[in-house]
Amino acid sequence: MAGALIHMKLAVMRRDISGPRSSWVFGGALVGLLLAVATIDVATLNATHDSTVRDLLAVVFAVWTLGWMLGPAYSGQPVLRGEQFQLQPIPRRRLALGLLGSAFVGVTAPVTFVAFTALVAFGIRLGAVPVVVAVPAVFLQLLFVVLLSRLTAHLFGALSRSRIGGAVSALLNAAMLVASSSCWVVFIAVHSVLTTGFSHGFSITVRSLPSSWGVLAVEAASRSDWPMTVLPLLGLALLTALLWVAWTRSLGPARWTRATVRGSGADRAAPGGRLSSGATAAVYVKEMRTWARDPQRMQSFVVAPAFAVLTCLVPLAFHSTEFLPFLGALTALMGAVTAANLYGQDGTALWLTVLMPGSERADVRGRQLAWLTVFAPMTVVLTAVGIAVGGHPELRPWALASTVALLGGGAGLLPLVAVTQLAPGPDPREIRNAPLDHSDVTGQAFVMMIMALGTAVPAMATVLAGQLLHEPALRWAGLVAGAATAVVCYALLGRAAHRALARRGPELLYLMRTGKEQRGKAGEGATFIQAMPAYRRRLFWSSFLVGCIALFPQALVPLLMKVSGKVSRVWFLALYMPNAWQWPVIALMSVIGLGSFALAARIGLSELHAQRS
Template sequence: MVALLVRLKLTLLRNGLRRSVWRTVGLVLGGLYGLGLVAGVLAGLVALRWTSLEMTADVTVLTYALLSAGWLLLSLLVFGVDETVDPAKFALLPVRARAMLPGLLVAGAIGVPGVATVVVGLGLLLAWTRSLPLTLAALVAVPLGVLTCLLLARAATSAFAPFLSSRRFRDLAFVLLALVGATLAVGGNLLGRLADAGPERLRGALAGAAQVAGWSPFGWAWALPADVARGSWGQAAVHLVLALALVALLWKAWEHFLAARLVEPVEGGGETARAGRSGWVERLYPATPAGGVAARTLRYWRRDPRYLAGVAGFLIAPVILIATSLLNPDGSPLVAVFAPSLLGLLVGASVAQDLSYDGTALWAHITTGIPGAADRWGRVLSSLTIFGPMLVVLLAAAVLLTGRWDLLPAVLALTVAFLLGGLGVGAFVGALWQWPAPPPGANPFQKGSSGGLPALLSFSVATSGTVLVALPTAALVVGSFFTPWLGWLAVPVGLVTGVVALRVGVAQGGRLLERRWPEVMAAVSENR
């Protein structure tokens, strides 16, 4: 069964790569990125050999405990169930959960995250092969730690599968991701303050955090070499027993919930669509083809988790900048007050990816002969409806919290130039590149998406093009730091350049779409 499931995973992976050049490129880029991270971690572990045993113990326990916690958190909030070997697909086969567990475990480790975790786990030996007892402790810790990572993810996703597939959780997940990002930013800020306070305080904080992590379930296995290094054989025995018990408990829990899924599989989506009466959305836009597209896509911004993920992702960066700049005594009010401009810079990327999220439903636009410009205007209007009020709130909050009213014209000018120019650039870029996105109702981060290089190119070109459009405004904003009245001049300049870029981008993007509708349809429905 193990060999069968591994061959199945490899076959599905190979076939997916054959069907899409972009997926192959994306896998290569992901592998290179993972290789860089792994190389950096391994280099750090080698460097620990020249530090004290106490320092090595604290760093390794904390780092590897965070690795285990990351597997649990990301499996629930981001990756979800491995789509290639989803247990629900085996529900009609005469196979028991117990027989599938080893194969699913090995198959789940096939991929960039799994391979990277195994290599990083083995890297623990680089830090602890200093004596025979330490080497033996590390040899015991590595398999237990890696199994803990994999089983935490598997048991959690199997246990919460019905909840993970619900729309309520998907909405909550984006809020939680934003909170996690903000927490990490604040934590980094606190570490910086501790470092400024002196190495003794930083060292004390590291030791305290490592002690807490070592006695948490995430660190039980990884703490074994540290206990041996300190000569705490009693603690090592307790950690070993707890780590073994945790692995056994997770294995049994996974078996239980997997058995339930094999007889009652959870289908994707999980919710019944309901038809409703026309409301304020239809009255918000004119009764034109562009207005119809705008009304439809505006509903997606509230109901589709993929759009909600985009909103959360775009909001995280400016909110973190404002929070960290204000919480840090050495923070710059200038960074906080200009943080809303970052959201304006990213808006164009949302329009650029909009066609991909339509999937096969895009045939409705093609068969009805909707003009390309109407499609572009509709998506621009809905994005402006969503992000416009957000930018107003962020601008008001940034200026009020910092008290820098003198910078309001400059911030307003740059934000308007980014917003309108980005919408125009995104309208054109969205007609150039498309890719198969996760289907509506699915995990927006699932592995079945093969955006890869097209998604990266779309985002990069959209943001860089927005910066180019806003260069005249940005030059006036910089000049306003020395000559204040240039900030007021930047407002009409930003408005005019943004409007021109918007009109040109929509017109040219619309013409390009009318020539490329068949190619666009093939690109967005490649994996469906």
């Protein structure tokens, strides 16, 4: 049984390696190996206190365990699941053994095994006996995280079609985005911990976690404390056995789950009263109901404020409150980025609009109004809270002008990007609550982010002019410039969007029906990005990503801080350098950012020229 399931898993892996998700597979494997090597390196660090390395290794193992627990919410359910074999006359324990064997086939389990060999490296620095103890601890810990992941996958599967599941997935996505953008903080924290060590309470807490029991056993073996060597290993084995029993029993029909009902008889009255009499109002009502019921829309609704709040809270660890007034601006920006695939999320329901000539304008305007209704109040409240809590009166013109401009720019760009950069995916009835099971919106998100930031340039330039000329009135005129930009973007970009929808409606519907693998074959409806070979498309968006990170947060923001004289190091690499090296590092980051954008532009222009010819 195990052999057959392993062959099935290998067949699926061969398809992933050669299919559209190959970049995810290879990229994930590379990142995972780098993290595994970094974990082993943690076990070899030198610290002021002997217990610091033990506690730091326990924290890293807890992060790996958390990653296995939360993985099903982000990357989707396992390839082979128990419910797929419900109608097969296979004993549950035999099926469980087969599924467990297939769980070790792939990328994640071998990479995690490499990371857990840090226990052996930790034992080597303590003596020969701890190395012997570390070997079974590595295998027990790997088996523990695999079984734990299977149980959490069962739980997330029950939540996958619910709005609660969408909110949980959104919070995880926001935390991952903030963690990836704030990775410099980790290195700074590790350097501080190696010098001062962890607090006593934190050390006790992290050592009590099951993910730390292997570390405790190895350390106890170095002291010849045999009861404390055996007890953590026995506890880990017993907990693993309990997880095995619970997972085996969960392989039957999931009778305790139920389908999510996207509406009820009590909700028959359309919100808006008389407003629902026109075509635009009808679309508005439909969109508001979709925002309230659809798990994908729930993700967009939660990710934006969660990302903004977490991003602005990270600098508080360095006693910096300069980012708090921009809570609302970040929310508006991420609200536009996460909701940019409006038509792609609707799936082939686009045919309802295509078959009604002249309905495109009402469809676009209704979606714009609904997005503003959802995000504008939230953005205003967060801006007010950020200004009140963070202080910094000199930043208020910047925060208010950028917030207003990004709200209008997001509302204008939202339908335009959704039409011109549509990312096809499964119909709503077929999706699961995991980002990798949805449309591939990476390129679309970068386009939306760059264009939305561009809509805030006039307002920011006005405020900057007032700052340089020491004219308070001109600084506050940035708010007027932001409002004017917002109105123009809403009107003109919305008009461009409904015209593009009327012109390209059939091609967009074809893209939605054929899926991601057929995007480059959509005839005249395909853009030059969609017609690129896969490897050039990956290079194109990778260049954009590197350019955004290097030019904006690592070059322009430190430059403005140096010019203004108000320096907060936070996560900016240049500001952690000696004074003599800060300007050269800023210049280097600017060159890297501009060079990356130039490479992306060259790829795009060459592909556009090739497509036209």
